[in-house]
Amino acid sequence: MYKLPIVEGTENEKGIDIGKLRDESGYITLDTGYKNTGSTQSSITFLDGEKGILRYRGYPIEQLAEKSTFLEVAYLLIYGELPEKQAFENFQADVKKHQLVHEDMKQILNGFPSTAHPMGVLSSLATSLTAFFPESLDPNRSSDKVNTTIIRLMAKIPTLVAWSYTNARGIKTNYPDNKLDYVSNFLKMMFNLPTEDYEVDPVVVDAMDKIFILHADHEQNCSTSTVRIVGSSHANLYASVAAGINALWGPLHGGANQKVIEMLQNIIANGGDTKKFIDKAKDPNDPFRLMGFGHRVYKNFDPRAEILKKQTDKILEKLGVNEPEFEVAKQLEEAALKDEYFIERKLYPNVDFYSGIIMKAIGIPIDMFPVMFSIGRLPGWIAQWREMRKHNEPIGRPRQIYVGEKERPYKDMASRS
Numbered sequence: 001m002y003k004l005p006i007v008e009g010t011e012n013e014k015g016i017d018i019g020k021l022r023d024e025s026g027y028i029t030l031d032t033g034y035k036n037t038g039s040t041q042s043s044i045t046f047l048d049g050e051k052g053i054l055r056y057r058g059y060p061i062e063q064l065a066e067k068s069t070f071l072e073v074a075y076l077l078i079y080g081e082l083p084e085k086q087a088f089e090n091f092q093a094d095v096k097k098h099q100l101v102h103e104d105m106k107q108i109l110n111g112f113p114s115t116a117h118p119m120g121v122l123s124s125l126a127t128s129l130t131a132f133f134p135e136s137l138d139p140n141r142s143s144d145k146v147n148t149t150i151i152r153l154m155a156k157i158p159t160l161v162a163w164s165y166t167n168a169r170g171i172k173t174n175y176p177d178n179k180l181d182y183v184s185n186f187l188k189m190m191f192n193l194p195t196e197d198y199e200v201d202p203v204v205v206d207a208m209d210k211i212f213i214l215h216a217d218h219e220q221n222c223s224t225s226t227v228r229i230v231g232s233s234h235a236n237l238y239a240s241v242a243a244g245i246n247a248l249w250g251p252l253h254g255g256a257n258q259k260v261i262e263m264l265q266n267i268i269a270n271g272g273d274t275k276k277f278i279d280k281a282k283d284p285n286d287p288f289r290l291m292g293f294g295h296r297v298y299k300n301f302d303p304r305a306e307i308l309k310k311q312t313d314k315i316l317e318k319l320g321v322n323e324p325e326f327e328v329a330k331q332l333e334e335a336a337l338k339d340e341y342f343i344e345r346k347l348y349p350n351v352d353f354y355s356g357i358i359m360k361a362i363g364i365p366i367d368m369f370p371v372m373f374s375i376g377r378l379p380g381w382i383a384q385w386r387e388m389r390k391h392n393e394p395i396g397r398p399r400q401i402y403v404g405e406k407e408r409p410y411k412d413m414a415s416r417s
C-alpha cells in the first residue's frame with residue numbers, strides 16, 4: 001500500500017502526484033500518448049473538455065474573442081494580466097520597434113526552393129534567429145534580456161511569414177509599416193503588391209484577429225508540450241519555438257486546417273458524395289479520418305469551433321465570397337453529427353474545421369493555414385516556456401517499459417542468416 005499525495009487545482013481538477021512512486025514501489029505509470037498524465041501545474045489556460053470551457057488566465061474565450069485584440073491577448077498570456085493602457089502602448093511600441101528583420105535573412109530565404117512547405121521554412125527561419133542574436137543562446141540570462149527575445153519573436157515571426165510568402169511567389173518583399181496595428185501590418189506585408197496598394201479591410205482584420213485569439217493557447221497540447229520539453233533542456237526560446245512549429249505541422253494537430261480544405265476539395269472533385277467519405281472515415285480498415293473532427297480533450301463541443309462557426313457565415317457574407325467548400329462542409333457536418341459512429345465517439349467539428357474556410361475566403365493559400373496557426377499559438381508557446389523556466393522545472397524525460405529482446409551475444413556477419 002502506497003500513499004500518494006493528491007494535487008488539486010483552482011478549478012477542482014484532481015491529480016495524483018506519482019513523483020516518488022518508482023523510488024518507493026519500483027513501478028512507473030504507463031500512459032502512451034499522455035492521455036491521462038499531467039506534465040505540469042500551470043496557471044495560464046483552463047480547459048474543461050466535457051463542458052466545452054476554455055479560459056486564458058481566467059477570462060472566457062468567448063469574451064476575449066468578442067472584446068479583445070490578439071496583441072492584448074498575447075500580453076495577457078505572456079505576462080498574466082490584461083494590460084493597463086500605458087503598459088499596452090509600451091508593449092505595442094516595443095513590438096513595432098523589432099518588426100524589421102535583418103536583410104541577410106533574405107539570403108537564407110532565397111536558398112529554399114519554391115516547393116518548400118511554409119512550415120518547414122518558418123521553423124528554419126525561427127531557428128536562424130539564434131544566428132542573428134547569439135546572446136539568446138543562454139536562456140538563464142536576466143529576465144529583461146529574455147523579454148527582448150520574447151518581443152523579438154512576437155515582432156519578427158509575422159514579418160518572416162510574410163517574407164516567405166512573397167519570396168516563394170517571386171514578389172518584392174514588403175517591410176513592416178509601424179503606423180498599422182499588428183494584424184493589419186501582417187496582412188499588408190503579405191498582400192501588398194508593387195503594382196497595387198493593399199487596402200486593409202477591417203472585416204478581414206477582425207476575422208484574422210479572432211482566428212489568432214482562438215488559437216493563442218490550449219494548455220498542454222502536442223506543440224506546447226514540445227516547446228516545454230525542448231526548453232526544459234535549457235535550449236533557447238527561438239529553438240524551443242521552432243520545435244513547437246514542427247510539432248504543430250502534423251495533420252493531427254495544426255496541419256489539420258490545411259487537410260480539412262484538401263478533404264473538402266477532394267469530396268467536390270469526387271462528385272460531392274459526403275456519404276462515401278463518412279463511410280471511409282468509419283471503416284476500421286481505412287486509415288482515412290474526417291479532418292477537422294474530434295479532439296483529444298473536447299468531448300462535447302469545441303468552444304473555438306462554436307465561435308468560428310458563427311463567424312464563418314458573417315464573414316463570407318461581408319466579403320461577398322461563396323466558397324463551394326463551405327456548402328460541402330455544412331453537409332458533412334450535418335451528416336456526421338447525426339451518425340451513430342461520431343455520436344458514440346463524441347466526435348464534433350473542431351476549430352480547424354471552420355478556420356480553413358475563413359482563411360481561404362481571405363485569400364491565404366492552403367499550405368499557409370498551419371503557419372497562421374503558428375502565429376496565433378506563438379504567445380501561448382512563449383507563455384508556457386516562460387512559466388516552465390520560472391518554475392525551474394526539471395528536464396523532461398519520460399520513462400518506458402522495455403519490451404525488446406533480452407540480452408543476447410553478438411553475431412558475426414557470417415553467422416547471421
Ligand code: CMC
Pocket residue numbers: 218221251252253254256281282288289290291292293294295296297345347350351352
Ligand atoms: N474521423 C474518424 N474517426 C475518428 C476521428 C476522425 N476525425 N477522430 C477519432 N476517430 C475515432 C478513432 O478511429 C477511434 O475509433 P475506435 O475507438 O473505433 O478505434 C476513436 O474515434 C478515438 O480516436 P483516438 O484517435 O483514440 O482519439 P485521440 O484523442 O487520440 O485523437 C485527434 C484526437 C484530434 C488526433 C483525432 O480526433 C483526429 O485524428 N482528428 C482528425 C485530425 C484533426 O482534426 N486534428 C485537429 C485537432 S484540433 C486542433 C488542435 O488543437 O491541434
